[in-house]
Amino acid sequence: MCGRCCRRFYVLLSRAEKERIQALDWKDEADVPVDFCQEINGFLYYRRRPDGGCVFLDEKGVCRMHRRFGFDKKALTCRGYPFNIVSTFPGEISVLVRMDCPAVLEDHGRAITEQRQDIEKLVQELHFGSGFTxxxxxxxxxxxxxxxxxxxxxxxxxxxxxxxxxxxxxxxxxxxxxxxxxxxxxxxxxxxxxxxxxxxxxxxxxxxMTRYGIGGLTKSLFRQFMSYYCRRDEEILRTGIGSRLRQTWNIARLCMGFGNLACFGYEFPDIPLRRVKLFDRSANESRPEIPIARQREIWAMYRRFLSVRLECFQFFGVAYYGTDFFSGLIALFLTYPLVLAFARIWAAARGDVCIAVEDVKHAIGAMDHCHGRSPALKFKSIRSRERMLASFYSQLVFALGEN
Ligand code: SF4
Structure with a gap:
């Protein structure tokens, strides 16, 4: 009920849902949004207000449609969140909850197994392929x-x-x-x-295993990889030539080690990348060594992210752009240097050189919003870049300061 998903995300709806919602009888309720959806690149999304909130979100952060007509009248995307339901082996599906939801990150709410009935209702409305090929x-x-x-x-x-x-x-x-x-x-x-x-x-x-720094090209490639994980909701709007050119300029600056992740999405901290010193050896060496027990506390949430994906097989196939098992594993394990870099950026924005639990949570939220969902990540050419980064994995982790 925090309403974050209704404020942050571009929410998809089908044409049938648009007609069904248009036909809802609000009786005498004032200011009901009439023109509530917009078409971008052939897809329909709920309109958002200037503050980013869905037009149906009220001033108390509650969905007006839910309050007036109940849960079942909402679009499938709204009812399905934060579940991720995908086909795995033929005839089977797996369900997990997305960690871009703050409640999931905090481990609040009922266990998935207790929500089986609700999930089965959602499943009736979804279309599944025939499973892993x-x-x-x-x-x-x-x-x-x-x-x-x-x-x-x-x-x-x-x-x-x-x-x-x-x-x-x-x-x-x-x-x-x-x-x-x-x-x-x-x-x-x-x-x-x-x-x-x-x-x-x-x-x-x-x-x-190799523990020495990485070259300028790999650093640049990794920064570009970071940009793939920053581009989802705001990316949907970049349809005009002007905004695309601006975005290309932002990515180029990021690759060179300049720029600011805040220009990719309003939820990233507003801090110039130069100030974060991601690959600065002396800054990384001066950081105090964290005992393994403390590391486990800081990274517990991320271990959970990995464990759940491995358990549910949600790292290849439909869950990751139809990729194969090994490429999916590589992409999954590359989320560690990525979350490490994001967490370091959040820590730097707080004025700290050491990562705290909160920084890792922010980083997982940002990363999991895009893992298997970012439009920028779906191209096959990206797989070869993931392979290249994987071949420098130990060095990359070392260069980022390990943990
Ligand atoms: S329709 Fe309701 S639940 Fe869906 S995004 Fe809008 S406010 Fe949120």
Whole structure:
């Protein structure tokens, strides 16, 4: 009931919903929005007021349509939020809650399992594809997908690993698994023998993993990658040539290490990137080392983000632009340097050099709003950039100051 989703997001509605809402009988209620939707690039969205709020949001932050006609009369997008319901294996769907919702971030509200009836009603209205394709599964059988995901969970739960080393281990395992291939990974007896030594070797290798800075090109590529995760709602409006040119200029400045994330979306802190010193070695080295137990507190929410996605298989297929299992894993693990960078920006805006729990929450909220949803991320060419960043993963994390 915070109304943030009604203030921040561009809310889609179908033509049938537009007609249904137009036909609602408000009787004598004053100032009912008549012209409540706008068409942008062939899609319909609720109009927003100058302060960003949906035209149906009242001065108390409550949806007028909900108050007057009840939950069921609202558009599917409004009723479905903050659930993310996607098809996974053929004949199955998985459901999670999005972390761009502050209530979800705070772990408020009823568990998903207690809302099964409501979710089933939503599911009746949604259209699902036929599930993961063989190309997306890369030759893996279901048990192999489950087994590998459980190994990632083991690494996530390992109390001895700090956040950065946990992520290095997971990316390393993802890349080793891809090299082994789907057929090999689906061989139960062989993998039962291999997994224990594979995991212990990866953990033993972690302290030896490359820890030196990255070059200017990789820094620039990473800053561009950040811009993909800043562009969603405001991006919808950038249809004119003038605003597109301005946006291209903003991205170019960001790639060069200048600019300000606030120009991509009003929710980002207004601080010049130069002041954040993202890749400044001396600033990163002067930061106090955070004990692993404290790191776990700071990053608990992010570990939850990863754990839920791995459990629900919502990191490939429909959940991530139809991408395959391994590319989805790489994109998922790249969210760590991204959240680290965003959190550092929020910390700098508070005048602090160390990240706090609040900074990580802001960062996850921004990132999860775009992961698998940003229009800028859906192009296949982005996959090759993700691959390139993944090949410098350990250095990238080191260059960003680890945690
Ligand atoms: S219609 Fe209601 S629930 Fe949907 S965005 Fe507008 S105010 Fe929010």
């Amino acid at each position: 063989p190309a997306q599964l890369k030759g893996m059988e279901r048990h192999a997908v489950e087994e590998l995901c459980s190994k990632f969970q083991e690494l996530l739960d390992d109390d001895a690993l700090g956040m950065a080393d946990c992520m290095r281990s997971m990316m390393h395992l993802a890349r080793r698994a891809e090299t082994l291939g789907g057929v090999f990974l689906s061989d139960r007896s062989t993998m039962a023998e291999i997994y224990p030594s594979l995991l212990s070797n990866i953990k033993a290798d972690v302290p030896e």
